[in-house]
Amino acid sequence: MLKVSNISYQYTKNKPVLNDFSFKVNKGEHLCIMGESGCGKSTLLKAIYGLFDLQKGTIFWNDEQITGPAENLVPGFEKFKYVAQDFDLMPYISVSENIKKFLSRFYPEESEARTQELLEVIQMKAFEHTKVKNLSGGQKQRVAIARALAKEPELLLLDEPFGQIDNFKKSGLRRRLFAYLKEKNIACIVATHDKNDALSFADKLIVIRNNSILVNNSPKSIYQNPTSRYVAALFDDVNEIVIYSNKVLLYPHQIKLVEKSEFRAICSNAYFKGFYWLIEAEFNGQNVFFNHTSKIKTNEEVCIEFVLHS
Numbered sequence: 001m002l003k004v005s006n007i008s009y010q011y012t013k014n015k016p017v018l019n020d021f022s023f024k025v026n027k028g029e030h031l032c033i034m035g036e037s038g039c040g041k042s043t044l045l046k047a048i049y050g051l052f053d054l055q056k057g058t059i060f061w062n063d064e065q066i067t068g069p070a071e072n073l074v075p076g077f078e079k080f081k082y083v084a085q086d087f088d089l090m091p092y093i094s095v096s097e098n099i100k101k102f103l104s105r106f107y108p109e110e111s112e113a114r115t116q117e118l119l120e121v122i123q124m125k126a127f128e129h130t131k132v133k134n135l136s137g138g139q140k141q142r143v144a145i146a147r148a149l150a151k152e153p154e155l156l157l158l159d160e161p162f163g164q165i166d167n168f169k170k171s172g173l174r175r176r177l178f179a180y181l182k183e184k185n186i187a188c189i190v191a192t193h194d195k196n197d198a199l200s201f202a203d204k205l206i207v208i209r210n211n212s213i214l215v216n217n218s219p220k221s222i223y224q225n226p227t228s229r230y231v232a233a234l235f236d237d238v239n240e241i242v243i244y245s246n247k248v249l250l251y252p253h254q255i256k257l258v259e260k261s262e263f264r265a266i267c268s269n270a271y272f273k274g275f276y277w278l279i280e281a282e283f284n285g286q287n288v289f290f291n292h293t294s295k296i297k298t299n300e301e302v303c304i305e306f307v308l309h310s
């Protein structure tokens, strides 16, 4: 189990980036870290990997303490793997040689079988002999993930792992990778801006704001009961509106068009979203967004009702 206890870190004096963070990650568990750009997600991953000397607090993996560069000649805890945003691959050797770099040269058959298995996970078999310098950003990102898995880590730290990968490949890769990690019981911490990483694949979600942990719970519970507009906005457009003197947070799909209602809205804009339209409207002097199956004309008055999550 990973046990992070009251850690604090700052790059420069009096500018804390991580302020008293505490949480746990069990073996094989998947945790997502979300929050606005610059809130400290990458810093947290680096701290867990052992790249910093913390100003306060401790990090343990089971009964081993993870310490920073002051106590380690080569920083980076050996049972973890960290895939940074800049990948850090070797450009002048091939994709499969990059993956094999961390595997034993004394067992060439096992090493080859493992490389083939990982090429399958990242769907890069066709590029196994291509030099990394000739790959696209998204392809390099996939190789970096495979290389991190070559010598099976106990905990994988991924920083925006699918940021450079196109939507077409992203969904399949995400499903294969997270299924693979679960199958091998590898714990994983993913820093991400993409709600899909959290909603469909994480066991837990931590949201960071103003250098502190704002919430730590299951993604479903955080999504359905967002504690603030900041949290809800990580998932979708959000309406913060007053109904019967109560302020509520509603996603666009929680406002429905109905035949009759005491609530009326005047439509001002419609945005095509593929299989639905996002409608912007004015309701009691407040701007609201809701989804509808067809376009609604500007200035048309409609009846709406609100659907709360159960």
Ligand SMILES: Nc1ncnc2c1ncn2[C@@H]1O[C@H](COP(=O)(O)OP(=O)(O)OP(=O)(O)O)[C@@H](O)[C@H]1O
Binding pocket: 011, 012, 017, 035, 036, 037, 038, 039, 040, 041, 042, 043, 044, 191
């Ligand atoms: N090497 C560094 N020296 C000084 N300040 C840094 C350094 N690296 C990051 N910071 C600062 O620390 C804060 C947190 O940065 P970090 O990269 O952890 O954020 P993030 O949440 O991962 O952002 P993003 O989502 O944009 O990747 C930012 O204010 C950043 O400017």
